[in-house]
Amino acid sequence: MKKSHAWPGAGLTAVALSSLLVACGGGEDGPQAVEIQFAAVAGEQPIACNSTVRLGRANVEATLKDLRFYISNAALLRDDGSAVPITLAGNDSWNLTVGQDRVTLIDLENASGACPSATGTAATQAVLKGTVPAGRYTGVRMTLGVPFALNHSLWSDPASAKPPLDIQAMSWSWQGGRKFAKIEVTQPAGASPAWSASTFNFHLGSTGCQGNPATGTQVSSCNAPNRMEFTLSAFDPATQRVAVDLRALLAKADITANAGGALGCMSGGTDPECQLLFDAIGVDWKADGSGTGLPVNGGAGQVLFRAIGK
Numbered sequence: 001m002k003k004s005h006a007w008p009g010a011g012l013t014a015v016a017l018s019s020l021l022v023a024c025g026g027g028e029d030g031p032q033a034v035e036i037q038f039a040a041v042a043g044e045q046p047i048a049c050n051s052t053v054r055l056g057r058a059n060v061e062a063t064l065k066d067l068r069f070y071i072s073n074a075a076l077l078r079d080d081g082s083a084v085p086i087t088l089a090g091n092d093s094w095n096l097t098v099g100q101d102r103v104t105l106i107d108l109e110n111a112s113g114a115c116p117s118a119t120g121t122a123a124t125q126a127v128l129k130g131t132v133p134a135g136r137y138t139g140v141r142m143t144l145g146v147p148f149a150l151n152h153s154l155w156s157d158p159a160s161a162k163p164p165l166d167i168q169a170m171s172w173s174w175q176g177g178r179k180f181a182k183i184e185v186t187q188p189a190g191a192s193p194a195w196s197a198s199t200f201n202f203h204l205g206s207t208g209c210q211g212n213p214a215t216g217t218q219v220s221s222c223n224a225p226n227r228m229e230f231t232l233s234a235f236d237p238a239t240q241r242v243a244v245d246l247r248a249l250l251a252k253a254d255i256t257a258n259a260g261g262a263l264g265c266m267s268g269g270t271d272p273e274c275q276l277l278f279d280a281i282g283v284d285w286k287a288d289g290s291g292t293g294l295p296v297n298g299g300a301g302q303v304l305f306r307a308i309g310k
Contacts, residue, residue, distance in 0.1 A: 031131035034076065034086060036140065036237050038126050039308065040067055040108045042247040049120075050113035052188050055247055056200075056255035062185040063114040065199060067244065068170060069181035070146045072103040074128055076137040077233065083141055086130035093163045094125045101147040104128045105164035108244065114186055119169040140235045140242075144204070144281070144304075145180040145227030151206065152177050152219035160213075172205045176212045176219045180204045180227065183246065184264075185255060200255035201264035202277055204228070206293070208269065224293025226267055228281045231298065232307050240307045248303040252276040280304060 039046065042053040047064050055062040075083035088095045088102050095104050106128070111120035145151075146165065153160035155171035155178075164170075170179050181204040187195045208223025232242065253276050258264070261271035268274060269289035278285035282302035285291040 030134065031087070032134055034130055034132055034237055036074065036086075036128040037241040037310070038106050038108065038128070039241045039243050040064070041243045041245050041308070043245065047246065048113070049109055049111075049115035053247070055185060055250045056253055057251070058254065058256065060195075060256055061188050061191050062200075062255060063188045064109070064246070065114050065116070065184035065186045066120065066169075066182050067108040067184075067246075069106055069144055069183070069204075069244075070103050070164075070170075070178065071106055071128055072101065072143045072145055072147050072227075074102070074104070074130070074140065074142045076132050077139040077141055077231070078135065079138055084132050084135065084137070086128070086132055088128075088130045091162060093123075095129075096150070096162050096164060098150060098162075101150055102130075103146055103150060103164070105167070105170070114188075138235075139231060139233040140237070141229070141231045143227050143229050145206075145225075146178045148206075148222075148225070152209070152211070152213055154213050157213075172203070173214055176209050176214065177206050177222075180206075183249070185246065185250070187256070195256040197256070197258040197263050199263060200250070200253070201262070201266060202249070203262075203264075203266040204281070205267050207267050222293070224267070224269065224285075224291060226283055226293040227295070228283050228302065228304075229295040229299040230282070230302050230305050231300075232305070235307050239310055241310055243306050243308040245304060245306060248306075249277065249280050251280070251303075 047053055052061050052063050074086045088097050107125045109115040109120045110124050111117040111122050155161050155166050172179050183202040186199040206222040206225050209219045210221050211217040211219035259272040261268050265271055265274040265277045280303050282296050282299040284294050284296050
């Protein structure tokens with residue numbers, strides 16, 4: 001939702017304006033509202049469940065099938081690089097705060113077109129909303145994933161899985177946690193030649209976890225956390241959105257075939273499709289299964305998220 005914002009000094013350069021970023025709303029001393037919008041794109045092209053776009057190493061036609069992900073512990077950045085947490089509004093269908101942990105589900109599918117109604121939802125959520133103290137901010141930092149303390153619970157247990165962690169399609173029972181991201185593309189109807197695997201999946205989540213809430217054993221740790229950190233150092237929520245670029249994510253992948261393991265990449269420690277995708281999100285993954293699952297250089301090399309204009 002776009003808000004009007006008056007900037008001091010209309011003649012300032014873009015660099016100068018970036019250094020004067022102030023969160024929208026609020027007074028001089030009170031909390032100021034901030035809204036961060038997300039947009040699904042393939043390069044410069046907006047995409048949705050009914051879109052056909054060209055993706056992958058072979059630049060083939062593909063259709064979006066699912067695009068949902070959890071963003072946690074979002075913060076705005078001051079000029080000196082310090083992070084100021086975004087306080088989410090009250091808990092609801094899209095947001096959850098427990099102690100210091102804050103998580104929002106971003107849902108860019110609407111259960112229409114190639115996005116199945118059996119697993120998707122007509123309701124969407126493209127905005128992370130909250131407040132920050134009055135101040136001047138230059139960028140944003142976020143984590144793609146669910147905090148450990150909130151991740152490992154049964155999706156169907158209302159005592160421990162509060163919305164938006166209670167969605168079956170985002171649960172990952174065999175890992176005892178959540179799919180941090182559920183990104184799927186499929187071959188358009190009638191397209192030729194047929195893909196050998198009609199859907200390419202990228203499901204991001206923690207792997208190698210010890211314990212299983214389904215059997216009553218709390219998860220104590222995971223060998224590969226696989227939480228993706230990213231920073232947009234020059235970001236103005238009043239004039240920019242966060243693009244989720246599937247063309248960049250899948251640029252080096254053969255989305256028409258399965259080289260082994262799960263269809264696409266489901267974060268398996270030795271799945272041959274995962275190397276290119278983990279490189280694209282800036283998380284350490286190695287083909288011999290020895291990857292740490294930690295961000296590489298703070299996620300500086302990731303290409304999935306970038307700033308674009310509203």
